[in-house]
Amino acid sequence: MPAATDGSTPLSSTRIRLALIALAIGSFGIGTTEFVAMGLLPDIARDLLPALFADSAEHANAQAGWLISAYALGVVVGAPTIAAFVARYPRRYVLVILGAAFTIATVATSLAPTFETVLISRFIAGIPHGAYFGIASLVAARLMGPGRRARGVALVMSGLTIANMIGVPLATFVGQSFGWRSAYFLVAIVFALATAAVWFAVPQQPGDAGQTMRKELKAFTRAQVWFALLIGSIGFGGFFAVYSYIAPIVTDVTGESAGLVPWVLFAIGLGMTIGNFVGGHIADKSVKLSLFVFFPLMLVVLVGLALTAAWLPALFFFVFATGFAAQGIGPTIQTRLMDVAGDSQSIAAALNHSALNIGNALGAFLGGVTIAAGAGYLSPVWVGAVLTVAGIALAVLSYATESRSAASRGVKPLDQNAERADAAASTRS
Template sequence: MNTLSPARVRLALLALALGGFGIGSTEFVAMGLLPNLAADLLPQVWATSQEDAIAQAGWLISAYALGVVVGAPTIAALAARFPRKQLLLWLLAAFTIATVLSAVLPSFGLVLVARFIAGLPHGAYFGIATLVAASLMGEGKRGRGVALVLSGLTIANVIGVPLITLLGQSAGWRIAYLAVAAIFAITFVAVALAVPFQAGDKEATLKRELAAFSRPQVWLALLTGAIGFGGFFAVYSYVAPVVTNVTGRDETFVPIALVVIGLGMTIGNLAGGRASDHHVMGTIFVCFGLFVLSLTAFALTAHTTVGLLVSLFFVGGAASALSPAVQSRLMDVAGDSQTLAAAANHAALNIGNSLGAYLGGITIAAGLGYLSPSVVGLALCIPGIGLALWSVLLQRRRPLRASGL
């Protein structure tokens, strides 16, 4: 990689981030279009109870997240030996096809399956792309390389998700998903042209990659991200009904709320990446503290427009700053299983996605109101902080070795 010009490196990083942009769009566009999905795919439930229909439509978010959980460790462990660029291209092709299926299949059950399939390449793409980016960035800039790839996902929440939400509200949610599929097709071309060849890890074996799961510190890092990040998705999954039913704004205000979340996510992601290059665990604890404060502010002030926007900005920022820190922590503790560790982070975060969306939907369906998921988020932060503390205490007793514990 040392022979690449700075311009070529920037183009390669941009192409990798564009994949993150597509992934952010396909994962998060359902949040803004959840009422539209519920009304179209579950018309009988919608006619009886809109709250029940929205809560059930939230399964689409959970299905995608579960696809990530299944696909990330499986694909990463099996494909660590393969050339990285070619693997990225196969994953992007899978994204494109699955997103088209999400747009055209006729029933809720079939769309649910398509969303599960669309989630399968998610973690492997980010895992491999962050390894490529870290290699391109060079020594001492790993966290920033991870953050640059993830920046595509966060920028999607500033630009892609709000615009695609507007498109879906005006032309239908199916057109919105076709637009996302087009983003993946463009990314395929960009990666093919801009990303240099990188060999896979020829020494990698399924047994060696899976050995990461024998390390307690790996499980602690994964669980910290999964449980803690669930608080973000408990809130984010139900932003649209909060805007219309709690804050009292009409549907056209939903994209504005999504832009604000996206801005917070983008700034938080870059700040978290830079901070984790200096002190990984310190960054994790600071993020959790900010997360608790922002979720509390959301629960208390979301009935006003200013309170809604300010609290959503900080909810998005605190959660996204956590992601590169947990990713870096996993790379520290995974030893030789770097491909699996990089991908497993996204499996963990999407366990949080699924858990948060599911638990938030339960509280809404139980009649506790659209702000009740914020209480779920706060409850999930507590074990997240506890797991991070456990990791620190364990490290003091048994310091990490070069091989990773």
């Protein structure tokens, strides 16, 4: 663990580890609240849409998928606006306020009485998501030091991936046993604990006093920022098209009981946890290499899942592989955005989560459309494969455009100057 500072005082390795763990606890809560609906979708549909569920479980499940999209859209709206606004403020204070907002919004979800009010509460709960991950990633990158930024991002995101391995299956089990509302109440407790941990363990890091919202928003004038956002949102939508409907895939395609759903979610989470760290390691060497390893792998495993999901061992293998490939992309896109955003580091770090949650909303929506059209519960997997192909095409176009631009200016493309870009970005953060 490298020596690091909070801006004035050297920090011990133990203090750095505690700070990273505190940040990861927050991301653990975020991962659980974001994804728990996937495992409880039929329970939520049955409770909030009883008439529609009695008439057509498929249509009710598809409509309940709107809750996933609502949270994702909250992330999309909140990430750039909050991150740009808070860039000048001390980062620990910002993280504590965001943690408190998560706690309150998740309690509201557990208490909301109707589908419409739950929909609104999920949108509100998503608003702090991207800003938390963005600011936490900048804090972690500074703690880790130059040359290890992507691994710092991966450590923050490890809470999210562990949530998919432990938090989501556990919350799904609690929700199936005691009602879906109890799952969200459990998540609210996690957020309260995370907020306290951040307050006590994370060292204060100053914001950029000279930064303004206008300066942060300059990121949107950079073509490569838009490419990175499109790659993340469209390409990652392939994962969410599958994940959003994993519960009915288990019960209706594989023919297993709902009690197996938490174990399938565990397999996805295990794959995500391993893929997150592998992706962070590869991205620190080459973001380009990481993209062109994980996206083609994602396409292969989605096709494999679509062809073999009726066989239980194959289901477990391919959902694990799907999680591995998808989460390998996470720290890669995060690092790419930080590299191409210039001085707009706060908004760049948060925009990654806007991109991924556009993918969340897009995948859940398109998967729901195909299910409602009668194409069956495997149709979202094929939707995911198509979106992944689009993500690969965008990555190719992005790097081709960057190479042409660099050649015209007589400089090397960014990914070939990784150490220089890494050190510069670390200094800006």
